[in-house]
Amino acid sequence: MTTVTRAAPTLLTSPGARLVGKRLLMAVPIVIGVSIVTFWVLNLIPGSAAQQLLGPEATPAQIQALEARLGLDRPAPVRYLAWLGGAVTGDLGTSLVSGQPVAGLLGERLAVSGELVMLAFVISLGLALPVALLAAHRPGRLFDRVSMLVSITGLSVANYVLALLLVxxxxxxxxxxxxxxFVPLxxxxxxxxxxxxxxxxxxAFPLFCFYTRFLRGDxxxxxxxxxxxxxxxxxxxGPWQVLLRHAFRNSAFGLITVVGLNLGTLIGATVIIEQIFALPGIGQLMLQAINTRDFVVxxxxxxxFAVVAVVANLLADLLYAVLDPRIRYGSR
Known part of the structure; x- marks a missing residue:
């Protein structure tokens, strides 16, 4: 009698690795599409980076010479393909204003924006989870009514208005x-x-209000x-065991989806908030680059931002698989 032994799955052939690989392959055309649309929109914006750099007194000949030196006189498709070829190797180009490598500028400011996003996530989720659980434990009671009133109020106030009130x-x-x-760590x-x-x-406060209302309702x-x-x-x-072990486990899927989808709103908020509080993050860098027509930056x-959004949705997919292994093994 012959015994057939099945080889243990390796890291590369495991269902989890296949899920990650599949999502990463899907992400590549998304990021390229975002870069194409961004490049096209930036080229439609009126104004010249050379004109912005030289000032209003510059002559047409000076502007033309600077555009030639910066490579802005080349056709848009040629400039995009040149940028894409460099981006694949990690070269995101050179700032038209400062002359510094763009990758270095992003690296300097990524820590500030990353810390701001992480703190906002920790605060919002750290408060939303217990508040929503307590409100759902006894719906219609005083705590539930107060939490819903706070949530509705918070959702009615824009981030920049709240920022000014906090200041x-x-x-x-x-x-x-x-x-x-900003003081570095x-x-x-x-x-x-x-x-x-x-x-x-x-x-964090508007996010906390949204997460609380969503999770409590679910x-x-x-x-x-x-x-x-x-x-x-x-x-x-017992009621708490039913709430935590059964209801919350299923509601976590919806919460993970909402958190992943809210990342775009969070990124947009950082651009405004960094400007208000003079934080040297990527959002402030982007606004400065828009004002100076530094389209490379x-x-x-x-x-x-697109890569961060894709990674966040990939993490959401992985969390789905952790909560329900059927998703991981069904992704073959």
Whole structure:
């Protein structure tokens, strides 16, 4: 009798690795498409980078000479293909204004924007999860009503308006936090957190309100209308166990989806908030580049935002697979 042994799956042939590979292959045309659309839109914007650099007194001959030196006189498809060829190797071009490599400029500012986004996520999710669970545990009670009132109020206020209110109250009136400025973590942890507190709160509060309202509503729907909840209660499982082990596990799928889709809104918020609080992040770099017609920097910033969005959705897919292995093994 012959025994057939099946080889253990290696890392490259595992369902999880195949899922990651498939999503990465799908991401490539998305990022290229974003870069093409961005390049096309930037070329439609009136104004010349050479004119912006030389000033209003520049002669047409001077502008033409500078455009030739910067390569702006070449056809748009040629310039895009040259940029794409460099981007594949990690060369995102050279800033038209400062003459510095764009990759270096992004690297210097990525830590600031990354910290701001992470703090906003930690604050918003760290508050939304317990508040939504407590509200869903006893729907219609005082805590639930107050949390929903706060959520609706927070969703009605724009990020930049909230940022100005926070500065007025906590920086001007109470003098608890600085209004503008950034202190690197390497210089002072306390100073860094103080400087990032208000901008992170301005981004996190609307997210907290949205996540709380969404998760609370989904949990209440699960608790009131699902058969598996009725079965769990019939088995004598306590209300908190039903909420945490059963309802929340299923509601987590929807929350992960919402968090992934909200990343675009979060990136847009950082562009405005960094400008208000004078944070040297990628959002501020992008606005400065738009004002100076430094389209090489703008192109790189937009593509970076697209890559971050793609990675966030990839992480969401992986979290789906962690919560439900059937998704991972069904992706063959």
């Amino acid at each position: 007025l109250v906590f920086a001007v009136e109470l003098a608890l936090f600085p209004a503008i400025g 390497t210089e002072s942890v306390g100073g860094n957190l103080q400087g990032m507190a208000l901008p992170a709160a301005a981004i 949990l209440v729907d699960q608790l009131q209308g699902e058969d598996y909840i009725v079965t769990a209660r019939a088995k004598g499982i 703008v192109q790189a910033c937009v593509v970076l």
